[in-house]
Amino acid sequence: MKNSRGSLVRPHPLPESASRPVVTPLSPSVVYASDTPDALDAQYEGRVHGYTYSREGHPNADVVAARLDGMEGVAGGVVTGSGMAAVSAVLLGLLKAGDHVIGGNQLYGRSLRMMKEDLPRLDIATSLADPGDVKAVEAAIRPETKLILVEAVSNPTLRVADIDGLAKLAKDRGILLAVDNTFTTPRAFRPFEHGADIVIHSITKLLAGHSDVMLGWVAAKDPALAQRLRVFSVTAGLTASPFDCWLAERGMLTFDLRFERAQATAAALADHLATLPGVKRVIYPMRADHPDHTRAAALLQGQGCNMVSFELKGGREAANAFTRAAEGLSFAPTLGDVGTTLSHPASSSHRALTPEERAALGLSEGFFRVSVGLEEPKALLAIFAEAVAAAVPGA
Known part of the structure; x- marks a missing residue:
């Protein structure tokens, strides 16, 4: 005997409404249902927009990403589970064994640890140089150098990187320039306007602003690079919590x-x-x-x-x-x-x-x-x- 509709565990869609909420709804659902296999194919192939599994994206993350994308003047940014997850997406998602990366010598402690311990373990060579001295960074470049990672203003010594000089150097040498803009925020500085290829934020800090959120964000000017960052973030499970994204949006409003x-x-x-x-x-x-x-x-x-x-x-x-x-x-x-x-x-x-x-x-x-x-x-x-x-x- 066929079950009546009322006996189903999840029998009904959301109630319809002629109005809409002013505050973004929290969407904690891990999974999203599609009507047919063809409809699911259309989502995965990019012919329609929709959600499938929250590790691959969810509405609250997209709202935060769009807001920060607008602040930094870019499209396609990815919200991650922490600022270090965003750094990891860059270093592990774009580099491979045999590559070389140059980091600012006054990076945040965990970024320094990744440069000194984790990347070499994966056969990715690293060097550190003063980001305020373009000649010092240039001297560290090798034939296999693929990336320069600096902070616009360093943590915690508050030294200011020569972003304009580094951007020119990176472009001339065919190297990517990634800038951690956490301390400065887009209110003080927009790295893409100064030649950066990749920008990183720890939303956890001043952007969210209430010490109750753990999130990061990373974006690339080149859509192909942005897609690589997104795919790695999804594969590695660097996913942001819907609840943290919901709280972050609230913080970013002020x-x-x-x-x-x-x-x-x-x-x-x-x-x-x-x-x-x-x-x-x-x-x-x-x-x-x-x-x-x-x-x-x-x-x-x-x-x-x-x-x-x-x-x-x-x-x-x-x-x-x-x-x-x-x-x-x-x-x-x-x-x-x-x-x-x-x-x-x-x-x-x-x-x-x-x-x-x-x-x-x-x-x-x-x-x-x-x-x-x-x-x-x-x-x-x-x-x-x-x-x-x-x-x-x-x-």
Whole structure:
């Protein structure tokens, strides 16, 4: 006897409506049903748009990708499960055994680890060079060099890469240039407009902005490269969670407002820190004493972003005292939250490096990276003044 419709587990489609939701619906479904095998063929062959299996794409990821595509001025970007998943899509999806890649010598710690340990294990050779020195990067090029990977502004030392010079070098030598634009964001800098072939973001950070999302994004100007990145991401399971994408879209709606507020406070904090006796040095791209100030002013067009780095006098003991005294601020290895966070690279992002390697990058035990949030500026400056005084008494 045939089952009645009411006894089926999933008998009905979504209710029809003459109106539509204002907020993007969350679509957690792993699978999507098609009417016929012919209809499924049409989707896989690109004759119609549709979803099949969420590892291959889902509506919430497409909404976030389209928004970031528009911000960066490109089409076909892929949302991944983290910023490092986006980096992995580039390095593992485009390179093969026997290739050579050059990385900026001040990359994020996990990117450095991949360059130093994981790629060589796969017979992909790597070199590191100063991305602010085009001649140094050129000297590292080999016949088998296929890719240059840099950060527009480095994590955590806030050095500014010579993107224009690197783009010309890469084009002249037939090498791909990939730029991690996480710190700068499209609000301050758009790498495709300066000759980059590939752009990477950790959406986890300032774009989503609430420390409750783990996502990345990667896009290529060349559609063939973009397709290779997409296929590898799907095959390797670098898929983004629908829920994280849904949260990220919410965060990105207020991104411009958050960026402007946090950037203004960051500039004030950098100048304030420079006046405190216990602070050895301050790094902020818009300050005249930044080593790449001229390049930063031209490349970022006056945008300093929300990151400030500084070095305390007194080493690890002072660092411990500082975090204890910085009441109300989170000491956590992250950035881009609505609240200000403190990061200590020697004990977090760059802990895998030897003390000598950290010293070469300028990362002492007293070095901190600050991700400035949305606090009232005067209150934030007062917290830092009190914490520095507690960390370096009598300085």
